[in-house]
Amino acid sequence: MSASFPSDSVGLVTPQTATFESPLALACGKTLERFELVFETYGTLNAERSNAVLICHALSGHHHAAGYHDAEDRKPGWWDAYIGPGKAIDTDRFFVVSLNNLGGCHGSTGPASVNPATGQQWGPTFPVMTVADWVHSQARLADRLGIDRFAAVVGGSLGGMQAMQWSMAYPERVANVATIAATPRLSAQNIAFNEVARQAIRSDPDFFDGWYAEREAIPKLGLKLARMIGHITYLSEHSMGSRFGRDLRSDQLNFGYDVEFQVESYLRHQGDTFSTRFDANTYLLMTKALDYFDPAGEHGGDLAAALSPVACPYLVISFTTDWRFAPARSRELVTALLRAGKRVSYINVDSPHGHDAFLLPNAQYEAVFSSFMQRIDDDLKRGESNNGGNH
Amino acid sequence: MRADLALIYRWIAPNAHVLDLGCGDGTLLAALARDKQVTGYGLEIDPAGIASCLRRGVSVLEQNLDDGLGNFDDDACDLVIMTQALQALRRPDTMLDEMLRVAPECIIAFPNFAYWKHRLHLSLRGRMPVSRSLPHAWYDTPNIHLSTFKDFAALCRQKGVTIVDEAVGSANHEGHWSSRHWPNLFGETAIFRVRRGS
Numbered sequence: 001m002s003a004s005f006p007s008d009s010v011g012l013v014t015p016q017t018a019t020f021e022s023p024l025a026l027a028c029g030k031t032l033e034r035f036e037l038v039f040e041t042y043g044t045l046n047a048e049r050s051n052a053v054l055i056c057h058a059l060s061g062h063h064h065a066a067g068y069h070d071a072e073d074r075k076p077g078w079w080d081a082y083i084g085p086g087k088a089i090d091t092d093r094f095f096v097v098s099l100n101n102l103g104g105c106h107g108s109t110g111p112a113s114v115n116p117a118t119g120q121q122w123g124p125t126f127p128v129m130t131v132a133d134w135v136h137s138q139a140r141l142a143d144r145l146g147i148d149r150f151a152a153v154v155g156g157s158l159g160g161m162q163a164m165q166w167s168m169a170y171p172e173r174v175a176n177v178a179t180i181a182a183t184p185r186l187s188a189q190n191i192a193f194n195e196v197a198r199q200a201i202r203s204d205p206d207f208f209d210g211w212y213a214e215r216e217a218i219p220k221l222g223l224k225l226a227r228m229i230g231h232i233t234y235l236s237e238h239s240m241g242s243r244f245g246r247d248l249r250s251d252q253l254n255f256g257y258d259v260e261f262q263v264e265s266y267l268r269h270q271g272d273t274f275s276t277r278f279d280a281n282t283y284l285l286m287t288k289a290l291d292y293f294d295p296a297g298e299h300g301g302d303l304a305a306a307l308s309p310v311a312c313p314y315l316v317i318s319f320t321t322d323w324r325f326a327p328a329r330s331r332e333l334v335t336a337l338l339r340a341g342k343r344v345s346y347i348n349v350d351s352p353h354g355h356d357a358f359l360l361p362n363a364q365y366e367a368v369f370s371s372f373m374q375r376i377d378d379d380l381k382r383g384e385s386n387n388g389g390n391h
Numbered sequence: 392m393r394a395d396l397a398l399i400y401r402w403i404a405p406n407a408h409v410l411d412l413g414c415g416d417g418t419l420l421a422a423l424a425r426d427k428q429v430t431g432y433g434l435e436i437d438p439a440g441i442a443s444c445l446r447r448g449v450s451v452l453e454q455n456l457d458d459g460l461g462n463f464d465d466d467a468c469d470l471v472i473m474t475q476a477l478q479a480l481r482r483p484d485t486m487l488d489e490m491l492r493v494a495p496e497c498i499i500a501f502p503n504f505a506y507w508k509h510r511l512h513l514s515l516r517g518r519m520p521v522s523r524s525l526p527h528a529w530y531d532t533p534n535i536h537l538s539t540f541k542d543f544a545a546l547c548r549q550k551g552v553t554i555v556d557e558a559v560g561s562a563n564h565e566g567h568w569s570s571r572h573w574p575n576l577f578g579e580t581a582i583f584r585v586r587r588g589s
Contacts, residue, residue: 331462349438374446375448
């Protein structure tokens with residue numbers, strides 16, 4: 001069946017689960033006594049264990065970043081455009097690790113898991129996670145896989161925040177960082193959008209203060225609205241306009257409130273699909289992690305001071321039409337890295353696709369990202385030849 | 392390496408922290424990092440140049456020089472380099488101020504409009520010069536502020552900027568650099584090393 005997958009795909013992949021029995025102290029003051037992380041790997045870890053690349057996922061992402069779970073899958077993993085043989089993150093060169101974060105709803109310990117203290121589902125009592133908590137848990141996974149130092153930690157959007165956090169929390173364990181369509185902190189407008197999404201979920205009659213599973217209910221309406229709001233911020237005005245314009249579903253106005261414009265139909269469809277595959281408590285928790293991330297805040301607002309532990313080169317990529325995490329947010333990060341005297345490269349990629357551009361094929365983005373990753377591979381090869389004493 | 396870059400390469404001290412404005416494919420910074428342990432950043436707007444820099448391990452920022460250097464602190468670097476970009480800037484004079492704010496010293500290379508072939512072209516044909524160093528037509532050239540070797544020296548005097556070194560050479564790759572004999576007439580490319588006023 002593998003013949004049916006594209007040649008630049010990692011092909012069929014199987015998720016694995018790692019169980020951690022020692023407690024993980026969290027930023028909120030609580031402790032997870034034990035936890036599980038679901039992850040996938042692509043490519044081969046080299047003998048020096050130096051070619052590992054960690055992929056950090058965004059708000060609604062998960063461990064399945066590339067390849068297919070089943071020969072019948074219609075769609076590959078969420079970042080398949082950039083992970084695979086010969087792609088920007090070349091699985092012929094790198095060993096790629098992609099996990100589902102704690103609090104997620106794709107297999108890692110989260111609100112739908114059983115709280116060992118009560119024997120009941122965590123539900124809304126699952127601790128609110130922070131980006132720092134996630135990075136600590138990811139470091140445990142790296143330990144388990146025998147990875148002392150990642151060749152690169154890479155992430156888009158919320159994933160980019162995790163990559164930043166890695167470079168501050170574990171500078172000795174990361175050789176390169178790439179943050180894509182990310183921001184060093186949310187703006188008031190970003191938090192406002194998240195709050196509307198949370199209110200949509202929390203005011204759904206089927207939410208039951210987060211105990212919907214016990215009632216065998218799903219707050220579908222709230223999740224749908226949350227996704228519709230979020231989705232608007234992922235696209236640019238231009239991409240929505242060129243895709244839907246003012247096109248109508250039928251050829252006339254109905255003077256009613258059913259779906260009339262194509263864009264309404266599209267958003268409702270996106271919301272409906274999302275509401276059946278994503279967990280409401282996870283969505284709330286992920287948006288909180290976004291809101292809370294503010295490394296500068298812990299240093300009197302001085303981002304350069306927060307970044308002072310960084311010991312590796314950064315690649316920062318933004319997209320011209322991204323208004324969720326606008327290019328100016330990436331430039332804030334770049335300027336702080338400059339002020340802190342760190343190595344940093346930056347490009348603002350021309351794309352009409354808004355925030356979503358980080359997931360989509362784009363020749364310029366691909367060329368820059370590939371060049372960065374190839375240099376990392378060059379460094380690894382040079383390191384290997386030096387260690388071998390052949391040159 | 393391009394002749395002007397080869398000369399600049401020789402002028403730069405080991406372990407310097409430099410900023411290269413319009414760094415192109417990163418050839419100069421990569422060679423300086425490899426041979427002289429020079430650190431720093433390149434600024435570039437061409438995506439192919441940026442990709443090439445990344446491949447070479449050169450830290451490169453997409454940044455339009457006309458937007459200034461506001462993201463760099465005073466004295467952020469030891470040296471600022473700018474080759475073949477001065478003539479394309481909206482305000483070359485304010486850029487010179489910016490460069491000398493960010494570093495105490497800078498090196499600037501640009502096409503010398505007073506080169507004898509340009510003079511001949513203009514005086515005999517009565518048309519704007521088109522040459523090896525100025526290959527564009529007047530209507531589509533990015534070079535909006537052409538100047539001469541003497542013009543730049545005059546700007547430095549006017550601003551109280553100290554000229555440490557000056558040289559002219561041909562724009563092609565067999566560089567013979569000199570400033571002794573009629574530089575304003577025989578130099579195709581001008582290079583200045585300047586410092587903040589004493």
